[in-house]
Amino acid sequence: MLSMFVIPGHDRRLIPEGRLSGPMPWVIAIMIFLTVLAAATGLAFAEAGQNVSDQLASRATVQIIEANPDRKSQQTNDAAARLRGMALIDEVRVLPAQEIEELIAPWLGQTSGAQGGQDAGGFLEDIPLPALIDLKLARPAGDEELEAVRTAIRPLAPGARVEPSSSLISPVISLVRSLQWIAFGLVALLAMATAAAVIISARAALNTHKETIGVIHLLGGTDRQISRLFQRRIALDALLGGILGLICGTAIILLLGMQLSALGSGLVQSLGLSWYSWLLIGTVPILGMVLAMVTARMTVMGALKKIL
Amino acid sequence: MNEIVQFENVGLRYGAGIETLSDLTFTLYPGSFYFLTGASGAGKTSLLKLLYLAQRPSRGLIRLFGEDAVTMSRERLPGFRRRIGVVFQDFRLVPHLSAFDNIALPLRVAGVKEKDLTTPVAEMLDWVGLGDRAEARPATLSGGEQQRVAIARAVIGRPEILVADEPTGNVDPEMAVRLLQLFEALNTLGTTIVVATHDIHLLSKVPGAQMMKLEKGGLSDPTGSLRNPPLPRDRA
Numbered sequence: 347m348l349s350m351f352v353i354p355g356h357d358r359r360l361i362p363e364g365r366l367s368g369p370m371p372w373v374i375a376i377m378i379f380l381t382v383l384a385a386a387t388g389l390a391f392a393e394a395g396q397n398v399s400d401q402l403a404s405r406a407t408v409q410i411i412e413a414n415p416d417r418k419s420q421q422t423n424d425a426a427a428r429l430r431g432m433a434l435i436d437e438v439r440v441l442p443a444q445e446i447e448e449l450i451a452p453w454l455g456q457t458s459g460a461q462g463g464q465d466a467g468g469f470l471e472d473i474p475l476p477a478l479i480d481l482k483l484a485r486p487a488g489d490e491e492l493e494a495v496r497t498a499i500r501p502l503a504p505g506a507r508v509e510p511s512s513s514l515i516s517p518v519i520s521l522v523r524s525l526q527w528i529a530f531g532l533v534a535l536l537a538m539a540t541a542a543a544v545i546i547s548a549r550a551a552l553n554t555h556k557e558t559i560g561v562i563h564l565l566g567g568t569d570r571q572i573s574r575l576f577q578r579r580i581a582l583d584a585l586l587g588g589i590l591g592l593i594c595g596t597a598i599i600l601l602l603g604m605q606l607s608a609l610g611s612g613l614v615q616s617l618g619l620s621w622y623s624w625l626l627i628g629t630v631p632i633l634g635m636v637l638a639m640v641t642a643r644m645t646v647m648g649a650l651k652k653i654l
Numbered sequence: 655m656n657e658i659v660q661f662e663n664v665g666l667r668y669g670a671g672i673e674t675l676s677d678l679t680f681t682l683y684p685g686s687f688y689f690l691t692g693a694s695g696a697g698k699t700s701l702l703k704l705l706y707l708a709q710r711p712s713r714g715l716i717r718l719f720g721e722d723a724v725t726m727s728r729e730r731l732p733g734f735r736r737r738i739g740v741v742f743q744d745f746r747l748v749p750h751l752s753a754f755d756n757i758a759l760p761l762r763v764a765g766v767k768e769k770d771l772t773t774p775v776a777e778m779l780d781w782v783g784l785g786d787r788a789e790a791r792p793a794t795l796s797g798g799e800q801q802r803v804a805i806a807r808a809v810i811g812r813p814e815i816l817v818a819d820e821p822t823g824n825v826d827p828e829m830a831v832r833l834l835q836l837f838e839a840l841n842t843l844g845t846t847i848v849v850a851t852h853d854i855h856l857l858s859k860v861p862g863a864q865m866m867k868l869e870k871g872g873l874s875d876p877t878g879s880l881r882n883p884p885l886p887r888d889r890a
Binding site for chain 2: 561
């Protein structure tokens, strides 16, 4: 690949090169810019989905469903003690009433206790909400292991339910995965659009330099010699456009990243790019250049084969 | 003597029209000098295109350097084209290259190193009287100067066959004689020369040259001297 960048100056002069003079570098810049954004979106969703899945796969929640507050409290304490003794479970935390109230506040509104901070138990005493025990597991648990947990606490708390946390958020994970693949699909579509733009550009360049190509052919020039001239020109255009697109795309990603960080909530906050994602994004202009070069070569060689 | 070019019943038809060239049968020998004459539209340029491999015939057999040029694969054509020098009627100089670069083009295409081509190209420029116009672009050269650059480009690679289409059409009589002398010098070195011209006065300038006359796409005297061309002048 490098050989095409070191072709002699006199060969390069055969096909005049005007850097950034035609539309090609700008078209590539726009394509790479959009590709960078789509790729960053796809990678961010992929990472967010993976992070959330990893975090939730080793967590579970136990609901103690009992209308009588005293019995509920007793069952909760007994179940928590039993759970602490299980090898599968690393950490057991009984959620305080105030925390449960905060969890349901978006749906039921703040109680006077939560607002004033004096009667945190407030309406919980009037509504038979279940007690919650948050479990941190030693490893991601399968259905059978969770069933063993249920069996262990059922004698202590007959109405207890054990829910893996991942099941609660699985529709969201599914949506994130869909968005991730849509973004990667956009990257593929943009690559095809870039290739189409290169084909049009290469054909236009061939047409412009038809006379020169004809002369080189009749003087004994090979298809490879001629296609190298176009490959180099289009590869350099693509590289320049690609770098420009990468700079603009990166600026937009950083700006969006700052705004997302400021939101500071849940899944949105988990959207981010690791160093290897940034590395992948950094290769987009190079991949774009290789794509442009290969497309140009195939187009020019195909066109030259139609000439004797 | 081995023939360098052999045509047998060659016909050329463009599209669905009538044949531009019909039943051409002749042989060219190494080191010979041929004039190809005929009225406008007789098919001179078409015959030359077959000779310099810009066109394949519609029928017949063409052997070039002992090989079948009709069925030759595309991949092999460049190697054969490098053995043929061509002076095009419309010059076909590369407009954005200097006179020097235009003349150097066949050598560069053939992969000659820069240090090895500077001297021969400069000598060739002097030979055609353009030593002081080396850096001039074709657009700044007169028609005659462009033609001389085209001739210099055709002969710089010491081709085995030189095919020239009206090479003296745009130069004054004195320069025409000089160019013919250049062709003769090449011919003496063993290059087979084929010059298409409608100027019958040129024929007398090269003693011993053979004439091929085309009329309506066919050789007007297929049983004449071309069937049995004399030995090259240096061996006669």
